[in-house]
Every structure is written in structure tokens, then in C-alpha cells.
Amino acid sequence: FARHSLSVAIGSLTTAALALGAMNAQAAQTINLGHTLSDSSHYSVGADAFKETLERLSDGEFEVVEHPSGALGGERAMIEGLQIGTVDVVITSTGPLGNFVPQTYVLDLPFLFKDYDQARCVLDGEIGQDLLDKMGEHNLVGLAWSENGFRHMTNSKRPVTSPEDAEGLKIRTMENKVHMAAFEQMGVHPTPMAFPEVFTALQQGTVDGQENPITVIVASKFWEVQDNLSLTGHVYSPAIVLGSPVLMDGLSEEEQGWFEQAAQASAQATREEVSRLERDGVELLRENGMTVETDIDKAPFQEAVKPAYQIYTDQYGSEMLDRIRASD
Numbered sequence: 001f002a003r004h005s006l007s008v009a010i011g012s013l014t015t016a017a018l019a020l021g022a023m024n025a026q027a028a029q030t031i032n033l034g035h036t037l038s039d040s041s042h043y044s045v046g047a048d049a050f051k052e053t054l055e056r057l058s059d060g061e062f063e064v065v066e067h068p069s070g071a072l073g074g075e076r077a078m079i080e081g082l083q084i085g086t087v088d089v090v091i092t093s094t095g096p097l098g099n100f101v102p103q104t105y106v107l108d109l110p111f112l113f114k115d116y117d118q119a120r121c122v123l124d125g126e127i128g129q130d131l132l133d134k135m136g137e138h139n140l141v142g143l144a145w146s147e148n149g150f151r152h153m154t155n156s157k158r159p160v161t162s163p164e165d166a167e168g169l170k171i172r173t174m175e176n177k178v179h180m181a182a183f184e185q186m187g188v189h190p191t192p193m194a195f196p197e198v199f200t201a202l203q204q205g206t207v208d209g210q211e212n213p214i215t216v217i218v219a220s221k222f223w224e225v226q227d228n229l230s231l232t233g234h235v236y237s238p239a240i241v242l243g244s245p246v247l248m249d250g251l252s253e254e255e256q257g258w259f260e261q262a263a264q265a266s267a268q269a270t271r272e273e274v275s276r277l278e279r280d281g282v283e284l285l286r287e288n289g290m291t292v293e294t295d296i297d298k299a300p301f302q303e304a305v306k307p308a309y310q311i312y313t314d315q316y317g318s319e320m321l322d323r324i325r326a327s328d
């Protein structure tokens with residue numbers, strides 16, 4: 001009998017604990033945040049800042065669960081996830097974004113921004129805000145411009161210091177037609193691919209190289225599969241913090257404001273990490289065995305990709321481009 005009442009007591013304790021657990025689970029709404037990079041990356045620094053800020057501002061109403069390393073898919077798949085509500089928040093490059101919001105293609109033009117200051121200034125100003133607002137017309141919520149960094153070329157074949165050196169190389173690009181057009185002009189064979197597949201493709205030699213900022217090369221340990229890095233800085237790669245309209249449209253204005261503040265804190269933290277890696281990253285890559293070409297004459301690269309501008313303006317006009325150029 002004693003044994004029986006003990007088990008009844010344990011049983012009701014368990015029920016009580018379960019009920020309490022259920023109450024807690026109801027109290028916090030889970031926000032699933034995805035990105036493609038490792039948990040040591042500049043995106044993860046930004047994801048942590050998003051989580052900390054949103055949970056603090058909402059006093060625990062929202063709980064952010066981070067899914068790094070492409071656990072929720074590549075960037076294109078995650079953007080689709082936002083549109084149908086299977087993902088809540090995504091930190092992504094603009095790589096596949098033009099497929100959804102063509103107005104952002106302008107940002108992907110090579111050699112458009114001359115340095116970080118100019119790019120950040122444009123994205124933080126009226127132009128950046130206009131582009132964030134455009135997300136709303138395409139079933140996405142633009143929360144803040146974050147950062148990936150200036151992109152550079154790596155490959156496993158040979159040192160590259162001129163477009164001639166790059167000619168004939170098979171280079172993985174993002175799924176972005178402006179980037180692909182530019183690389184075609186340069187004489188390389190662009191192979192578009194989602195980021196989570198890139199490391200293996202480099203390892204197996206499906207492609208000879210890829211291009212990404214120092215931040216990504218470090219976070220992904222590309223030195224394990226790439227010997228040569230050329231600091232071409234051929235294009236500035238923005239990142240953006242996007243929300244799902246399926247989630248955001250159901251929130252109060254105050255709650256939406258918390259998400260915006262969290263996204264801004266995320267962007268700020270990510271940019272600081274980008275700046276740190278711009279200072280320390282190249283040395284780290286050298287220590288890990290990469291040969292780094294720092295002395296790159298950018299003029300011939302710039303010349304080679306020029307037709308990409310014509311291809312862009314033929315299709316999308318020159319208004320945005322002119323506005324960005326006027327901001328310099």
C-alpha cells in the first residue's frame with residue numbers, strides 16, 4: 001500500500017511538473033533564427049546579439065533558437081521559408097535575394113562601393129531604408145542591413161593577380177545573376193551553388209575555387225581545401241536580417257519594434273566582428289597555410305567586369321545606381 005501511494009504521489013508530482021513545463025513553454029514564443037555560417041562566425045555574433053536583445057526587450061515573451069551552419073537550408077531555401085512561415089528570422093547575404101526582390105541586385109554590382117564606410121553609410125541612409133521597405137512588396141520583412149564583407153577569390157590551382165590568371169577557372173558563385181554575369185565577363189566559369197554545398201565541392205574538386213569575404217573564409221576553414229587567396233575585393237557583400245511576414249504581421253507595433261531593435265543590435269555586432277576580422281583575419285589565414293596575394297591591381301578586374309553594369313541597367317534601369325553613385 002505504501003508503495004502504491006508513493007507511486008501515486010510521484011505520479012501527481014510528474015503531472016504537476018509537466019503542467020508547469022507546458023505553462024512555461026506557452027509563456028515563451030520560440031523564434032527560429034537561421035543562417036548558413038558556423039557558430040563561430042560573424043553571423044553567429046549577430047545572432048547572439050539578436051537573441052540577447054529580443055529576449056531582454058520582450059522580457060522573455062520570445063525565446064530565440066539559433067540554427068547556424070545551414071541547418072535550415074541554404075539562403076535561397078531559408079528565404080522561401082520566411083515567405084511561408086517555416087522560419088522566423090534569417091541572416092543572409094544578398095546572394096539569392098535578387099531572385100525575390102530584384103531591386104537589391106544593384107548592391108551586387110562589382111566594384112560599386114569603394115570601402116566599408118561608403119557601403120555602411122548608403123545602407124544606413126535613405127537608400128538602405130528604401131530597399132528594406134521594398135522587402136514588404138515581396139512577402140518579406142526587411143529588419144536591418146547587416147554585413148558579410150568585401151569578397152575575395154580563392155582557388156586550389158594557382159595564384160591569381162590578374163583576370164588572365166583567373167581565366168578558365170571553375171569558380172563557385174552565389175545564385176545571383178549579377179555576380180554570374182560579372183564572372184563570365186572575367187573569363188571564369190561561374191558555377192552557382194548554395195553555400196552549404198561549397199566546402200564539399202571544393203574538397204572534391206567539383207569547382208576550383210570560390211569567392212567570399214575574409215569573414216566567411218575564416219568561419220568555414222576554407223584553408224583546408226584552398227591554397228590561394230587573392231585580395232581582389234571585387235564586390236561588397238551586404239547581409240540583411242529578414243523576418244517572416246507570417247510571424248511579423250501578427251505582432252503588435254511594440255513587438256515589431258523589439259524585432260527591429262534586435263536586428264539593429266545584430267547588425268551592429270556583426271559589423272564590429274567584420275572589422276575585427278578585416279584587421280586580424282588575413283594573418284590567421286596565412287598561419288593556416290594559405291598563400292595570400294595582397295598586391296592586386298584592381299583596374300583590369302574592374303575593366304573586365306564593366307559589361308555587367310550594362311547588363312544590369314538594360315534590365316533594371318539606372319536610377320538606383322545613380323543614387324548610390326551620387327552618395328559617394
Ligand code: EAX
Nearest residue numbers: 036092093095174195212
Ligand atoms: O552569407 O553564399 C555565400 O557565399 C555567402 O557569402 C554565405 O552564405 C554567407
